[in-house]
Amino acid sequence: MIIKRIIFSLFTLFLLFPFSASAFNGAQEGEPxxxxxxxxxxxxxxxxxxxxxxxxxxxxxxxxxxxxxxxxxxxxxxxxxxxxxxxxxxxxxxxxxxxxxxxxxxxxxxxxxxxxxxxxxxxxxxxxxxxxxxxxxxxxxxxxxxxxxxxxxxxxxxxxxLISFGYTMDGLLDHLIEYKFYTGVFYGILGGLMLYNLFLLVSFREKAYLYYVLYVLSFMLYQACMNSLDLEIMGSWLPVWFFERSLIITCNMMMIFMMLFAAEFLELKRYIPRHFTVIRTFLAITLLSSAAVLFAQSVTIFSDFTVLFAVVILSFLWYSGLLMLLKGHKMARFYMIGWTFLLSAILLQAFGFLGLIPLHPVLFELIPGVAACFEALFLSLALIDKINLIKRNQEKWQQQQNETLEEKVQERTEQLERARDKMQQLANTDGLTKIPNRIKLDHVLEEAVAQSELRGEPMAIILMDMDHFKSVNDQYGHQAGDQVLIETARILSDTIAPTQTAGRWGGEEFLIVCPYMTESEAITLAEKLRYHIEQFSFPQAGYQTGSFGVAFYQEGDTVDTVIARCDQALYAAKAKGRNRVCAEPAP
Known part of the structure; x- marks a missing residue:
């Protein structure tokens, strides 16, 4: 299930990636x-x-x-x-x-x-x-x-x-529409992951889910401030004082929940106490920095410090995850993938902030945006993976306890379960041919008729009878006759599709139930079965033939009515000389 989620999510993000690139680099007519x-x-x-x-x-x-x-x-x-x-x-x-x-x-x-x-x-x-x-x-x-x-x-x-573009009027309109659309896609992905894990929080009541939700929310706020969406949405309501500090405040908020999530998810207090102590120190520094920037007249020092400190914290949390993985804790595997995406993006962003690499808009919008989606996805998968690992470990421990305390009871229970399964299998399997018997066929047929009645889907049945089977027993003996029935059952089972069921209806009669099959398809299948039987040389009995009747589900049918019409079609095949297929008239 987790692998399927990864494949689907990555496929979705890769589809969005090229469009996002154009959105974050200006509209088609925009020129740096x-x-x-x-x-x-x-x-x-x-x-x-x-x-x-x-x-x-x-x-x-x-x-x-x-x-x-x-x-x-x-x-x-x-x-x-x-x-x-x-x-x-x-x-x-x-x-x-x-x-x-x-x-x-x-x-x-x-x-x-x-x-x-x-x-x-x-x-x-x-x-x-x-x-x-x-x-x-x-x-x-x-x-x-x-x-x-x-x-x-x-x-x-x-x-x-300063990142500036020039636009014609049409180019500006394209740019505004495109940017707002892909901004919605970005926040929609993160918002969806946040809501999904919020539901899981209600179900599991694990603090790691709470910290994850708060972390994703704070990351969305930080990215919104990075993209100046705070100015666009709240510019008329909030003072200049806030916009000078919004990046620092939201970045500190993001780092706080990031550290709380990592410490809780990796269980650092239990497995790496020293790292847990370091994170507590980092939390204290971040809180002090957040409080100080609220009252400082100049935010220049805090701006530089926040960028560098964020890189230190991210690197430390990545290193903590690596140590956990090297210690054999599988729960850190998805964590490491997600954190590697984010750390790489933040490092590039920090290098751009500090002037160590050329400035480009993708450093502030496209790269962290895509990395954030991947990181949030993999952290969400990491939470699911951890719950599954905990569940499996608990089940393993419980199983070990049961084996230690109730070994004989467990062994007896397994024996009874095996006996029950075998009895159930015997009850539904023909003892000679090893295919479904009349009891099983009745159940399959009832389900097929009910499905067709409920959804209006086509369904056909094929009733087959070995021709002159009594003469086989009389001429070659009952053992040869049994071998004919066994080989016939094998031919039927090997020819039909997995969605179809072939069973022994009684004596030398066999019934094939074919859900979702139209009239022409059922007749073609019956002809194919007839041909395979006709061409097969049975041990001792040599070449034999079979007659086939085909009936189709009609509105208002019951199991009895459709079987009755199939019987009539089979009798018609017998009356016309055997070794042939006859179908009831089309409904």
Missing amino acids: LGSYYDVFRDPSSTLTIEDILSGQHDQDFVPSTESYLFFWHTDDTVWLRLEMDAIGRDPEEAYWIEAIDKLERIYAYLVKADGTFTVQKRGFSHVEDQPVPFRSYLFEIDDPDVSTVYLKIDAKQLPIT
Whole structure:
């Protein structure tokens, strides 16, 4: 069952993966703008747009060589200059710039050739100015006279990792629709796993399920803040203070439940007490950091610390799972797979945050999103696997106890069960041919008729009688006759499908019950059986033949009525010279 779940879930995620990749890299018409910018960093943070337009600082702008800009923590005010001619914009068509980052203030100055300009203000402090409710900042350029756009970014508290795209109007609409759809898919997968394990929590009342549900919920909140969905949904209601700290708060929350889950699931207090002590220390540090960031004036230090500390915690929890696996605890196998996915994603994300690898949007959205789905899936499977292992161990222990305390009783019980099974088998099996007898056939036939009556599905029966069987007994003896019946039963059983049942109806008569079989299929099967019997040379008795009657279920039929019509068809086959198939008239 677990393997089937893995295959189905992985298949689903792999189907979603290529579509998610396009969603997180911008719509089809989106173009990364980072390499089109000229960058100027103002260490004084006092320059205005008038100072920039005066021309005094033109030589201070340096062309960017990166598609996605990265500044991390800086006290400088960052100015970006974008020449509209450089991007091949159609002046007659509205153009949109998307800036993906979490910033309190980012201003866009749309400058015309005559030096006049308009300003569009975005950021935490200007949520109400956003033309479209979306997780990133959108700037609209609908004036064909705009020749240059200046972006002013002032972020003393937060790191600057600016990912920006340019869109036509159609491209922006495609991007908004596609991103929201696949965001729904991502949170739908995690939400589904969370609800599923919430039901299991109610059933099993295991703390590991509680911590798993809280962990997945906190991960969803963290990823929502990472993708600025908190700003999109709650931007008009919550203060700037919250958005400066939302990533740190939700990341700490995620790490707390992550550690609680790992400690409970791996039973570190029991198996690796030292690691359990370390996790308690990590929990205390995380709680202190969460409390301190609420009152700190600057979150810069906490931001860097949280990223590094998250990597340390994840690595330690991965190492704990590895030790458990090496100690022979099978419950850690799915845990390790899930944790490896997440650790790899978080490491890449952390390296991008710290500037150790080139910045790219997939580091913050696609990779952790896909990894989170895989990790949540495998942790869910790990919980199921652990419950199954515990259940099997308890059953094994109980079995050992029973064998020790009640060995003779158990042995006697097994003997009685074997005797009962054998008696039941004998009661339903023809002693000579070893195929189902009349009692078993009555039961099978009743079920087939009831199924056809309930669902309206076709059903046929075939009644077969050996021709001149009395002469076989008279000429070759009853032992030869018995051998004919045995071989006939074998031919019937080897020819029919697994869903069909062949049994001895009585004497030299055999009945084949064929659920879901149409008239033409039943007649074809009967002809096939007749041919195999005709072509078989029986020991001592040589070549023999059989006659076949075929009847079909009709509405209102009972077992007796369908058998009666099948008997009539068999008699017709006998009357027409034997060794043939006759079917009742079509209903």
